[in-house]
Amino acid sequence: MKNLLEINNIVKTYGDYKALNDVSLHVPKGSVFGLLGPNGAGKTSLIRIINQITMPDSGSITLDGEALHPKHVEHIGYLPEERGLYKSMKVGEQAMYLAQLKGLSTKEAKQRLKYWFEKFDIYSWWNKKIQELSKGMAQKVQFIVTVMHKPKLLIFDEPFSGFDPINAQLIAKEILQLRDEGATIIFSTHRMESVEELCDYIGLIDKSNLILEGKLDDIKREFRTNTFQVGLDTNNAGEVEEKLRTNFEVTEADFKLLNEGLRLNVKLTQGNSANDLLSYLTSEGQVRHFVELVPDANDIFIQAVNKNS
Amino acid sequence: MSKLNIIIKREFFAKVRNKSFIVMTFLSPLLMVGIGFLVYFLSKKNNEKIKNIVYVDHSGIFSKDDFKDRKTVKYEDYSDLTFEDAKSKVKQGKFYGMLYIPKQDSLELLVSSIEFYSSASPSVGTIESLERKIESRLRENKLNNLGINLSDLKSSEFNASIKLNNFSGEKSSKMSSWIKIGVGAISGYFLMMFVIIYGTSVMRSVIEEKTSRIIEVIVSSVKPFQLMLGKIIGNASAGLLQFLIWGVIITILSIVASSFFGVDMMEAQASKVGPEQMEVIKQSASGGEQLFRELQKLPVFLMFVLFIFYFLGGYFLYSSVFAAIGAAVDNETDTQQFMLPVMLPLILGVYVGFATVINDPSGPISTIFSIIPLTSPIVMLMRVPFGVPWYEIAISMALLLITFVFMVWFAAKIYRVGILMYGKKPTYKDLYKWLKYKG
Incomplete structure (x- = not known):
């Protein structure tokens, strides 16, 4: 079984509004899957359907080869974007309550919680009420109650919001460790740098439709434009640029170099290879800079969404 | 669980x-x-205060029997004094009020000319109890005038109390x-x-x-x-x-x-x-x-x-x-x-x-x-x-x-x-x- 979660042709409407239009997604086992999309695209609707909070109008979902069933809530951990805990309940009691709702026995729950509270060094909070904690502290508790029942599937919606950079780093490390221990992670965020850092696969939803899905590296390859940033020390810059324009597509440079000299973005055209470009450049001067422009998640997001509209 | x-x-x-x-x-x-007991306690204390009421009977119809002292009400007979004297005396003394019964030719006239004087307005209960006393005395006098024997009348009073049954024979x-x-x-x-x-x-x-x-x-x-x-x-x-x-x-x-x-x-x-x-x-x-x-x-x-x-x-x-x-x-x-x-x-x-x-x-x-x-x-x-x-x-x-x-x-x-x-x-x-x- 390669995919932990298979989402097939999900349709969901609210009254007249179609929130999800025939969406299919495949989340490979043991991956970090970035579920991306602009605000209001339908990500939360999809996440709620996976969590069985709402039911789809049509379509099917399988988890680990089985059709999604209420008993599966014990195999899913969900950290919603809108965090919340009972404010006047004690941290420990609350964590125990949520653990039991996920099907853990009292003994098991206590054991797991002890492990996590010690790991995050927050055992002293056990008898504090949530309202006595800072926002960041409460977020840590919330993270623990999401992962403590060792779910096969973890869904994090904007997991880093509310964390300072140090704690965000800590959480990112934990997420990757959970993946290495065998969990599959769906990760929804607007912070594209964290997508670059964490995700192996991505799916992009826009206006209720899935417009992009696959391995992040494959998508990057698909979105590459064969454009190179070129920096050259040369005496006859004008002539070189003129020559390049006849053979390649040349645009203004958008990068900086330490040296003065020629700076250009050069896109390969039909029949050219990177080596052709490089050998020409070396013949004309000293090559200081030669980098392929690889689209990052941010570029892909913007391009795909713009193309869709 | x-x-x-x-x-x-x-x-x-x-x-x-x-x-x-x-x-x-x-x-x-x-x-x-x-609160329940406070209300009870206060109202009890309130009732415990003894009211001294003076009556001035110039009609001669009423007697000490009509104005019997009770636990919380004491009556004093000033019938010997004139209305003015009695009034000024009551005003100076520590009295609740004064009931004035003037002399009239008939009971019908008398009943509508009885007056009560007090510095503060009297309680409704006190006035009602005085009215009842007056009514019962006047009724007896009227019956006497009409030649009706009071004990006959008493014996003609009945108190009906209907027993309730349902059809399955239960009494209630x-x-x-x-x-x-x-x-x-x-x-x-x-x-x-x-x-x-x-x-x-x-x-x-x-x-x-x-x-x-x-x-x-x-x-x-x-x-x-x-x-x-x-x-x-x-x-x-x-x-x-x-x-x-x-x-x-x-x-x-x-x-x-x-x-x-x-x-x-x-x-x-x-x-x-x-x-x-x-x-x-x-x-x-x-x-x-x-x-x-x-x-x-x-x-x-x-x-x-x-x-x-x-x-x-x-x-x-x-x-x-x-x-x-x-x-x-x-x-x-x-x-x-x-x-x-x-x-x-x-x-x-x-x-x-x-x-x-x-x-x-x-x-x-x-x-x-x-x-x-x-x-x-x-x-x-x-x-x-x-x-x-x-x-x-x-x-x-x-x-x-x-x-x-x-x-x-x-x-x-x-x-x-x-x-x-x-x-x-x-x-x-x-x-x-x-x-x-x-x-």
């Missing part, structure tokens, strides 16, 4: 451990009993009617209070989960319906515990306080009712013994079963609606527009119950309202002690059950959509739309 049990447990303890719950549980019976009395009204009214009123207090408590707890945003975490583990049900049952258990504690504390306090103040209920009654009426009551009922006998005659088992049924039915019916209201709004101030239609049938039930059931337990209005499901829990509970035909009970129970199932379904629909909706205050139109959402 099933998830429903886990939720019920949490809701129960969240409610019970709440400081305001603890304070309310232990303080309000103290307050209730305390007016007292049992009062007991029935009392039992019915208490259960109906109790149900209304319970629904309002704990229904709104369910609503508040739903709103709390919404505003603290924990709701999405919870419903990713359990079904919204389970959560709603757990909340309703948990709050009801806390409520029953609270009522139980109240009952125990009030009983204990009443016993302690009454022995401490040396007051028993009969005496408390007597001070209100007046000695003459008290005599009648004492004659007709040999106290607690008869009360107990009458209570035993009530259909206790049926009442108990129906009480449980209507209590649970009514509470679940209403509190599921309260849960739906809580889910539909973001904060408590937005609840008002939805609260009114819920409170209306409750209050109507109690009013109709008090207004019609007491006069005519089997009348058309009480019958209809005891069948309509939204008012039936209250009105039927009030009717039950009087005996209700089994088919009416059956119709009423069946309708309540059907409505209950429908209401819970309806509330659950609104609830599961509402808990995840934030921002705009929903209109009734929105709620209707939510009903049509699938799953």
